[in-house]
Amino acid sequence: MHNDIQEILHSEEEIRDKVKELGEILTRDFEGRNPLVICVLKGAFIFMADLVKEIRVPLEMDFMAVSSYGASTKSSGVVKIIKDLDVSVEGRDVLIVEDIIDSGLTLSYLIDVLERRNAKSVTVVTLFDKPSGRSVDLNADYTGFTLPHAFVVGYGLDYAEYYRNLPYIGILKPEVYRK
Numbered sequence: 001m002h003n004d005i006q007e008i009l010h011s012e013e014e015i016r017d018k019v020k021e022l023g024e025i026l027t028r029d030f031e032g033r034n035p036l037v038i039c040v041l042k043g044a045f046i047f048m049a050d051l052v053k054e055i056r057v058p059l060e061m062d063f064m065a066v067s068s069y070g071a072s073t074k075s076s077g078v079v080k081i082i083k084d085l086d087v088s089v090e091g092r093d094v095l096i097v098e099d100i101i102d103s104g105l106t107l108s109y110l111i112d113v114l115e116r117r118n119a120k121s122v123t124v125v126t127l128f129d130k131p132s133g134r135s136v137d138l139n140a141d142y143t144g145f146t147l148p149h150a151f152v153v154g155y156g157l158d159y160a161e162y163y164r165n166l167p168y169i170g171i172l173k174p175e176v177y178r179k
């Protein structure tokens with residue numbers, strides 16, 4: 001275990017099994033459709049890469065980067081599109097792939113944007129969920145793991161851009177923030 005990690009919440013093996021399970025469910029639910037799978041950068045990139053290998057229907061992928069305004073560690077609700085999609089979502093069955101839902105503000109903004117652009121349907125899969133952080137009444141259609149109210153890193157998730165490459169999800173030691 002990395003020295004800055006206080007506790008591993010879900011191991012590499014557990015995550016692998018969960019991603020496979022989500023892929024099987026999504027394969028069944030998207031049978032006969034041709035979804036546009038959207039990765040929300042940067043945090044979801046590892047989940048996206050592992051998940052699409054388990055979804056056995058023809059699909060397209062695109063990438064979008066968003067960020068909250070301001071320097072606060074909490075989402076302000078004002079979301080800025082840093083990198084927009086390359087393709088149109090009009091008439092498409094869209095599957096949003098998220099790393100983690102906390103307040104729900106980022107996701108609520110994204111769904112709104114895609115619906116205003118006339119997507120045929122918008123479905124959300126998130127690997128991690130922190131329901132204790134919610135400020136809007138919004139949940140993913142598919143959720144991997146429910147986490148406690150703690151700041152987590154690994155498997156794509158960062159603190160100051162580090163730790164994304166850890167193969168597991170864990171709680172960062174509080175003293176790391178105070179450095």
Ligand code: XMP
Nearest residue numbers: 075100101102103104105106151152157158
């Ligand atoms: P909201 O609050 O809009 O936030 O649902 C979603 C985004 O906030 C980031 N986030 C985290 N990133 N560890 C992280 O590395 C965490 O514990 C955490 N909680 C929220 C993340 O970018 C997510 O997409």
Ligand code: MG
Nearest residue numbers: 043157158159
């Ligand atoms: Mg982040």
